[in-house]
Amino acid sequence: MDIISFRTFLAAAATGSFAGAAKRIHASPSSVTERIKQLEYRLGAKLFERDKRGCRLTAAGRKFMGPAQQSVRAWEIAQHEVSIPENFTKSISMGGQYALWGAELTGWLATARKQMPHIAFRVTAGASARLNRDLSDGFLDIAAMYDPVFRPDIGTEKLFDDRLILVSAAHEDNWRENYVRIEWGQHLGVEIASRMDIEPSAGLVLDLGKRSANWLIEQKMSGFMPERVVMPHLKNGQLKIVPDALSFDYPAYICWRRDVDPQIIADLVLSIKACFAA
Template identity: 25%
Template sequence: MSLRPLRTLVAIVQHGTFARAGDAIGLTQSAVSLQVKALEEEFAVKLFDRSRRKPVLTEAGRVLLAQAEQVLSLYDGIPGALRDEKALVGRLRVGAIHTALSAPLPEALLSLRAAHPLLRVHVTAGMSAELAQRVASGDLDAAITTHPVGAHPPDLVWHMLYEDRFWVLAPPQAKEKKTSEILANLPFIRFDAQAWAGRQIANELRRLGVRVREEMVLDSQETIVRMVARGLGAAIVALPDATLAQLPAVAKFPFGLPQIHRSVVMLEHQSRPTGQFADVLADSIRSATLSISHQIHNK
């Protein structure tokens, strides 16, 4: 039997007459009457007291109404139950480099929470090399790192997320100067050369034949940017577009010929894949990256 006669019965009781019920569910009054007749024939009972002007349920009608409401409630709840079945439940331990923590990871986590409210994502900050070791040891399920540069733990696999570009940053008053002049004359605030991004910077400086006057070595790009903005020197950092758009007042120039970039990846151990958990996080990060880039380019 179709569910439509049951919906018709409920509509009659809700709206008071056959005509109003028909208007509510898109049937003519005669079609409503046929639906009621079909129910009465199906169950061999009278559903309404027809001696009255307005339709009044018989005892059999009240019993069927109660059952119809239960059946329809169960049926209408199926889509929600299927959505819940598809929702991920569990815990994902993720490490992330600092630039990913500023963007796009927060936006990705918000999207992930809305889609999978029972999935718990525990986030730890660190540098790429350290996070890779923690994935290798099983301390983390996955990590958002730069693409491995040089030696890295064996048996790790990665999936591309997005790219950062490298920039020379200098105090605002240096915006009219050449990059070579800035790097040669200003104190240089170096990003830790033990970090993968630090190695890329050091390699490109050597390739370009640029000598810098190193005064500080830091492992936090956020701190480096603040130092530069206060006029303490120049630096080279890798930044996503979203962070670049939110920098304080600093002069910025592409670094490298051509401008070098780094790939940001999702790192996992090949023998302990986190499957859907990491996949949905990776997809959320990619979507957040595209969304942020679109917003920036349309400002």
């Protein structure tokens, strides 16, 4: 089993180009081309159609997606399982969006380790796009995020309701002059730009999660942030809500792979929801 080639294949399928795959897996474009070529030779089938715009999966490539994902997931699980001490009987890979790794999730992790001493945890933080991809590819078992991709093989339950609000560290009347786009999901970004008639002039897109609030404060700028995230800054006056600006529903979710032990998932979901409800 050539896991490196499988990962290369999955990266090319996800990015739509061999160059994009090279960046994702930190390899040279020539290495990606050679790995795909060797994989196609071993399988006896062409996996991609390539042109100047990038690459597209062939019918054979689409059929190979499932086995490749399962193989990579099996290898990741095997690596993790053999490395954990003998007193742990299960392992869970947990991800959380940057904006959610505050007191709630860190507190949950400490509590979960005490309540579930037989489970070994691997935790990570990331943007929603990466968390969705890692859930789909099997690198994560469960994740908390604002912008999930709803899929039949991924279970989803709402954690809490939130909304994106326009806040500013400058004078609210001049917010357009200091507006910066903050990445909270492609579809919502398009809706905000359309309904607010915003054309960002800062030449900057932030994908820093809750750290984006610090940028707004330090640089005296404005942008959309989850209300729950910026509430402390609103209370101390570092940020102010722009009057009469639209707000956008932005609930947070807990998502999990349906092929993970359902009892463990049920316990984890219950404990994570309790932390955010406290």
